[in-house]
Amino acid sequence: MSAHDVVITGIGLVSSLGEGTDAHWQKLTAADAAPTVDAERYSPYSVHPLPEIDWGLQIAKRGDQRQMETWQRLGTYTAGLALDDAGIKSDEALCATMDMVVAAGGGERDGTVDNAILEASETRNDREVLLNEKLTTELRPTLFLAQLSNLLAGNISIVHKVTGSSRTFMGEEGAGVSAVDTAAARIRSGQSTHVLVGGAFQTEHPDMLLGYELGGYLHRGPWKPVWQREGGEGGGVVSGSGAAFLVLESREHAKARGRHIYATLGPVVSDLTRRRKRDLGEAIAGLLDKTNLPANGPLLAMSGASGAHAATKAEKAALERNPQLVARAFGTLTGHMKEAQFPFAVALAALAVDRKAGYPAFDAAHEKAYGGVPRSVLATAIGYHYFEGMALVGAPD
Amino acid sequence: MSTTFEKVAKIIADTSEIDIDTITPESHTIDDLGIDSLDFLDIVFAIDKEFGIKVPLEKWTQDVNDGKASTDDYFLMKNLCAKIDGLVAAKAAA
C-alpha cells in the first residue's frame, strides 16, 4: 500500500441498462438479468439502445446541448455522473486542477445529407462537384464540432469546468485501455493527483454500425449471449450505446479528502498482437501472466469480450485454461461499447469489489457460478479486430 | 402569414438562449442580443434554408472590417430583415 496507489473514487455509467452505479448493479445482479435489445431499427442487426435520458440533469444549458449530438452528450453526461459520484463536481478548485483522458471515436454524420448526395449521384457524373454543392449548403456549420473527436473532452471542460491537462485517445477498445493506463501511470508517478478517464460510444447510427460491418463483424439473426455467437450468421458483434467514466486519484489525495474509495487499480497490461502471425489465445495467456493474478481462490473476470468470432473464441479458451478465472462477459447485457468497453469493465470490477459480491452468471450455460467475496477482480478488453488490455482491480485495504 | 422579422426572430430564439420577446426591430443581433459567434453561423444557415437564399456573411463582415459599412447596416434586426428581403427579391428576379 502506498500513497501513490491508484484508487477509484468516482464511477459514472450509462448503457441500455440505465444510468448510474445503482441501476447497473441492480440489473446485473438480478437473477433474471436480461438485455434490452432493439432488433427492428437496424434490422438485420440488433443494438442495445440508450434509454431516455434527461440531458439537462448534467448539461444544464440548452445551448451546450445543442452544440452536441448524442455521442458527445452521452460522454459529457456520464462524465458528470462520475464527477458527482466523486464529490468533485461542485469543487471549482479540484475541477480546475483535474487532468482528463478521454477515449473517443467520432461523432454522428448527417445521414439525411449523405443519403441525398448518394441518391443525387445516380443522375450526375460530376460527383465531386455534387459533393461541393451539397456539403457547402446542407450542413449545419457547427455540426463539425459535434463530430470532432477531441471535442468530447472539450465539452467536458466547458460544461463541467475540468481544465487541467486534456488528452483524447482514438483507437476503438485500445483507446479505452490506453486512456486508463495513461491516467493511472500519471498518478502512480506523482504527475497527477486526480484524473477523469473514460469513454463513450453511441451505436445508434448507420455509420457506427457500418464501421463494424465493413469488416463483416456484426452478428445477424436472433440475439445470443456473447459466448454463443460463434457459428451464427455474420461476425458475432452486437453493439450497444454506452459510456463509462472513472475518477482516479492517488490514495493520498483521496484520503486527504476523506473520500470513499471503491477499489484500487493495478497496472494495466496491454499489447497489439499481430493476430495473423501469433496465436491470440497464447497472447492473452501471456497478458494474464503479466497481470500478477492473486495466488488463490476463484477470480472474477469482467470480460469486455465483443462476440467477434475469432477474438472471442481465443479469449474464451485463454480464460478457461486458467481454472481460477470465473468469466462474466458483460457485453451479453450491454452490447459492445467500443471505446467505453475497457473503462466499463474496470467500473464493473470496482463495483463488485466495493459491494463485496460478484455478479451471477450472465450466461449460465457458459459461465461458472461465483459465490465469494471478491478481494480482486480482473477487467479485460480484447479488441474485436485488434488491441488487448487488462488490469486487476483490488480491495482498497 | 408571418413576416420576415417574425421568422428571423423565431430562428434566433430557437437557436440561442434568447427570449423571443426581447427581440425587437431595433435590436442589434450582436451587441444587444449577444448571440454567440457559433450560434450566429447556425442562425445564418437556418435563415438561408428558410428563405432559400445565401446570406453573404463573410462579405458583410469584410465590409465592416474595411470600414465600408457599420455593423448596424447588416446586424440591426430591421436592417438584417431588409437585406434578407432584398436577397429573396434578387433571387426571384434572377
Add this chain to the structure above:
Amino acid sequence: MAKYNDHLGRPIVAVTGIGVVTSLGVGKADNWAALTSGRSGIHKITRFPIEHLNTTIAGTVDFLPSSNKGASALTFELAERSGREAIEESGLDVENFGGPLFLASPPVELDWHDRFALYHDGKDGSATDRLFTVARNLPTLDIFETSQFGSIAARLADEFGTRGLPITLSTACASGATAIQLGVEAIRRGECDRALSIGADGSATAEALIRFSLLSALSTQNDVPEKASKPFSKDRDGFVLAEGSAALVLESLESAVARGATVLGILQGCGEKADDFHRTRSKPDGSPAIGAVKAALADAGLAEDGIDYVNAHGTSTPENDKMEHMSLSTVFGERMRTTPISSNKSMIGHTLSAAGAIEAAFSLLTMREGVIPPTINYDNADPAIELDVVPNKKREAQVSTVLSNSFGFGGQNTCLVMAREPV
C-alpha cells in the same frame, strides 16, 4: 561528467532523430532550405474541383504516391516517411524500434470516394441498405481499415517494430505537440528508454475544407495563394489548411550518450492547460494559454528570461494571433517586444494534427542551424501587435532555447520548451 537527470530528478529527454514532410518537400534538407528562403508551399487546390468553394487554396502534399488515395492512405504515408527519416537518423533499427509509438493523427472517416463506390455497387433498397449489403460482402479489409481509428498506428507499429499498444491521439491543433509530450512523459516515468512521436495529417479532403470554411476559420484570399497566410498582419483573415508530418525519436539522454548517438536537441519542458470558455475561441483573458506557457517554463526549470525564440502557433486568424500576442506579453512582459517570434504556418499553412510536431522539428533545426525562419507575408503590420516577427527574411542567430506553442480548437493548449544542450 554529464548530468542525466533534470532539476526535478527526472531523466533528461534528448532528441536523436527528426523527420519532416510538408508541402515544401520530403525530408529535413528540402524543408529547411525552403523554409529559410521564405518559400511558401500554399497553392491553388488541384486535388478536387473547387466549384462552390469559398476557399480554393491549401498547403496539400500532392507529390506522394498516396496523395490522391484518401486521407487514411496519405496520413499513413506521411507518418511513415517522417518516421523512417527520424529513425534512420537516430541510428536505431528501423524495423525494431523497441519503444512505444505515439501518433497524432486526424480522426478517420469513410472516404467519399469509397462511399460512392459502395452505394453504386449496391442494387436495391435505401442508400443505407445498399451500403450495408455491399459492406458485408467486401473481399478485403482495406476499406474497413480506413474507418478504424487505430489502424494507421497499428500499421506503423508493425512497420517500425514499436513496442506495446500504440497510442493514437487528438487534441486538435495541439495534437503534434501532445504526441511529443506523451513520449517525454513515458521516458520520464521510466517506462522506456526511447519513444517515437509522430504527428501526421493528410486529411485535406473537400469535406474537411468545407467544414472549416463553414466555421469561417479559413482565409478566403485566394487570388495569391502564397500570400494568404500572414500571421500577425493587419489584414489576416483565417488559416490555410495544410498537410504534413514530423517525427521525433526521443531518448533518455543517458541512453543516447551510452550508445554514442548524436544529440540533436533536448525536450526540456512541456506544459498544458485546457480552456473551458468556448468550443472554438479562447478565453478573452488568455489565461489558459498563459497557464500553458508558464507550465512549460516551470516544467523546463526556466525563468521568463530563459527563452531565446518563440515558434508561434501563429495561425493567421484574427483571434489567435491577437490572443497569442497578449498571452506572451503577459508572461514575458517587455521582453516580448524584442524576443524573436515567427510562424512557420506563414509558409506551410496549418497542418492541423501534425502542426505541433512539425513546428517542434523546425524549432530544433532553428537551434541546430543557428537560423530563425521568417514570418513571411508581413507587409502590413497589425499596429496592435508589437512583436519582432522576423519579418519576411530569415535571421542568423544563436538560439539555445525555444518555446513552441500549439493552441487547439476545443480548448486544448500545449507548449513545448526545447533546448540545444542539456542544462
